Amino acid sequence: DQQVKQNSPSLSVQEGRISILNCDYTNSMFDYFLWYKKYPAEGPTFLISISSIKDKNEDGRFTVFLNKSAKHLSLHIVPSQPGDSAVYFCAATYTGNQFYFGTGTSLTVIP
């Protein structure tokens, strides 16, 4: 039962352009959402998070948008840089103990 879904396995973007990574969820009880970035041979690293009481959170080039009615969140990276090339996972929780992760989107930023 995949409660968090990332339907795009991969995405390619030109350097300097915007990257938009999408994530959908099914459980309306989720109240906290996170994005992680993963490079090969490393564990995921935290990128940005958002509480369900907000609809936007920004940190430098990274912005996460939450649309609760659509059960959808997205990560915007502006401008995209080659170093952003990685696999991005979205995750959600409503207990603070169990976190549900999506299957990941592999982002390639083309120089």
Place this chain on the structure above:
Amino acid sequence: DSGVTQTPKHLITATGQRVTLRCSPRSGDLSVYWYQQSLDQGLQFLIQYYNGEERAKGNILERFSAQQFPDLHSELNLSSLELGDSALYFCASSVEGVAGVSYNEQFFGPGTRLTVL
């Protein structure tokens, strides 16, 4: 470097065998989480321990078990291994809020790649 260490990095074993994966959390973190990432799959939550006690359980098979020791390191035991158990196993730790509930980021180790032949 996240501060979370996992050993071994790679493990190759045969079906039916038993293995133990080890995780040391970041200094001061009381919670440890275990995840399994199979090919083309997301991270599947297995189990969480908080200060030595089991806190939450996910899709963990009965053949799998875990524990957290007084020094806060954790071990994940996988027994009667099957081909389908081949995966990356990640450990993560986090700073806790009240009573083991954390809405904070988790810090992941580099993972242990298990190959069952």
